[in-house]
Amino acid sequence: QVQLAESGGGLVQVGGSLTLSCVVSGSIAGSYAMAWFRQAPGKQRDLVAAIAVPYGTTYYGHSVMGRFSISRDNTKNTAYLQMNILKPDDTVVYYCALRPFVRDITSTRGYEYWGQGTQVTVSS
Numbered sequence: 001q002v003q004l005a006e007s008g009g010g011l012v013q014v015g016g017s018l019t020l021s022c023v024v025s026g027s028i029a030g031s032y033a034m035a036w037f038r039q040a041p042g043k044q045r046d047l048v049a050a051i052a053v054p055y056g057t058t059y060y061g062h063s064v065m066g067r068f069s070i071s072r073d074n075t076k077n078t079a080y081l082q083m084n085i086l087k088p089d090d091t092v093v094y095y096c097a098l099r100p101f102v103r104d105i106t107s108t109r110g111y112e113y114w115g116q117g118t119q120v121t122v123s124s
Helices: none
Strands: 003-007 010-013 018-025 032-039 046-053 058-060 068-073 078-083 092-099 118-123
Touching: 003 092, 018 032, 018 092, 018 118, 032 068, 032 078, 046 068, 046 078, 058 068
Parallel strands: 010 118
Antiparallel strands: 003 018, 018 078, 032 046, 032 092, 046 058, 068 078, 092 118
């Protein structure tokens, strides 16, 4: 059974930085994709960034391109989302997700495993 656990959310000022972590427990065979989504109240869950493991191919949503960076430390079974130049619009709950295949990491489909979410609040 694969489980994901996010951490690192919190309160930060506009223009600041924050790093989210997602620890993966359980075993996964072969290649897979990990992603960060975010969801504001009453809105759909949006794909922020994704990474293909172990290939390292990445994808970023338009609103975070150039500011956010996704990475993965295979020795620690942990994925990260480095968030820089944070804006008030980045204030939402962020979710880590995993799917057991890497085909088309720009797609939101196929994510079977989800973390509980972590709140990020950017104050102006």
